[in-house]
Amino acid sequence: MTQTPEELRDIIKGTIDGLTSFVESECIPVEQQYRDILKNEARLFGDDGRLVPEILEARDEIRRKSAKAGYWTMFAPESIGGDELPAPVSVHLLEALYRKYGAGHLMIGFSNAFLTTPVISSFVDGPSHMYAQVNETVLTEIVPFLMAGEKTTCFGATEPDAGSDLWNMKCKARKVGDEWVINGTKQWITNSPYADYAVIFAVTNDEKYAKRNMFDSGVTCFIVDTKQPGVDTDTIFPVMGHVSSDCGNVVFEDAKVKEEYILGNLDQGLLSAMAGISEGRLAIASSMVGLAEWALDMSLQYAKERHTFGRPLADRQAIQWMLADSAIEIFNAKYATLRTAELVQEYPSTGRVPIKEISIAKAYAVEMCQAVCDRAIQIHGGMGLSNELGLEEAFRIARTLRIPDGTSEMQRRTIAGQLLRGDTVF
Template sequence: MLSEEQSAIQDMARNFATEKLAPHAKQWDEDKHFPVDTLREMAGLGFAGIYLQEEHGGSGLSRFDAALIFEALSGGCTSTAAYMTIHNMASWMIDSFGNAEQRAKYLPRLTSMEWIASYCLTEPGSGSDAGAMRSRAVRDGDHYVLNGSKAFISGSGVSDIYVAMVRTGDEGAKGVSCFIIEKGTPGLSFGANEKKMGWNNQPTAQVIFEDCRVPVENRVGEEGEGFKFAMMGLDGGRLNIAACSLGTAQRAFEKALEYAKQREQFGQPIAEFQAIQFKLADMATDLEAARLMLYEAAKTLDEGKPEKTRKSAMAKRYVTDTCFNVANEALQIHGGYGYLQDYEVERMVRDLRVHQILEGTSEIMRMIIARDLLK
């Protein structure tokens, strides 16, 4: 059961999704428009710093609250809600591991979304094997000189702040450090916008470091702590993406249910056919199971239980896989119309597909789960 406050937060997010996101999602996808003004409206509701401390403008809410919010928002526009999860994660890194000066400098502008943040971990040659990153930072007096590149970075070229993991030491996870890199820093540039299957209303491109000089004061934590920070952030990031999958699949299911009642074939609504009824029954059951798993994992993370990483991986794997299948079945129920952009279900399927890849693939989630079980 949700508390009165949680129900109010959920309703606020749902109303925003219905009024501000859903009416524009189709056009944003077609035009590849990044709705910065709408993101800033979301920030005005406290959604740009959901689980950040209140000292610098955060909302001070829980990971469970975040799951409710992102589930609700994604029912309006998957890609926009997903971008807000990235901004929250990058800001959380600074809030959780930055020093007092860094928090005071960056967080007020991030929680208001005056500044937009990107998170930079993946590289062209290191995706699932994140610890094999090649980008390197070399100390030079009161600066680090960065060389290398990051791949598949949401917000690249538009964001004002890039929270990046870069190698400062030996090979392996212990040689990675975390930096805050401001747009406009000499030596920082961006690749061409990638042509993607989904998530079209947010830019995605490489972030390139060419003798990029970053002040030592912009290092977050000590040298060698970056990979640890990244892994700690991924537990919550995985739940956020799972929540976006759930909200999107729920909306796809609702559209399929409505369509099945209206669409007639062989002299009756297709909802009267047992084949469609069984599909709808399975979809509803799968959504309920996914929701229970997501909420349980979020509560486990909030409580800091030892199994939090395993539970987060379980939820990410199960929810993203299940919800993609639900959306795909929703498209199937729509038949040929489901393949048309006018009916929007096809966009949901395209947007959901990447959720089984980013924040750790479904295969990597199985590895995390198995290692925890066998340790």
């Protein structure tokens, strides 16, 4: 459904107002209730690296409430019961969320250790455009639980020898009778310790896979119950400055999956993967714009309040230039991201997937946010490094996000590839 600009503006405002009030009434009080645990990782994680039960239950409860209130699934396809709000709404919403709350809110948005949010579903942990075409079994047996926020997924593409290079996968599925038998290891999988289902990619046709054709890759996407025999999610990795994280391994040893649990089409799994990853890249870019704005807001306030040598920091040209550089970069990233979202929204009429633009937005916004947070820390002096303000966490989030959903180098590879193929329109 296409909206008029006025309708879109109203949807954006209504969604931001609604979500903010949801966060204020459902997330902030929970963060206050568990403040002592959330601020102390020795108490936040158990010996097995998983969140302690009360925090896990609190996050699960927020997700279920968000689903009931309609926020969890607002970007999911209408065909599975979502609102399918257009991409520009997502950009404005994530920007507003991160500008208001900043970093380190485990009950609201992602922290460095938790790269998903319990309030809005992403392709990683819940309903997304990857479910636009699902068969009856998945639609009736799995999707309702994902839509209700009662169960979550993880997205398993990366392997020990296949990160940037997804043409080096070792994970294979072989048809035995009417079942597929999966063997292999998926690595660095966000939400793997908690996911009820792993949405994973395995080679099903070696011949096709050797030809490296994205559209008919010989890779198939399966939805696998993580509690079933032959699936192990015990390994969890500590991530950048944290004692644990929500990233781990999903290991398959003769895990059996029925044909009906294929997502999308047989041998065309990389198309599903790219649909999810593209959505994720735009969401990351939007969040980075909001997080950078939050860091700049903090910098402006501090520069006005903090005096050195008898004058506020804000009077010094060295500080002003840092503020201005951040503003220039935020403006550029914001409008690159918004324009990309418009191109995504226009896809049904143009038939053009903005491949280059999605990569530009992701690479630029993440690198921009890291630079803005770095300047914000510098402007705050010693305070910038204190754990209290959240600036160091914001810096680490931005730094972390230069790797997942395609590294900065892979985005540049994609951009250059498109340019060389003749896609030079800006």
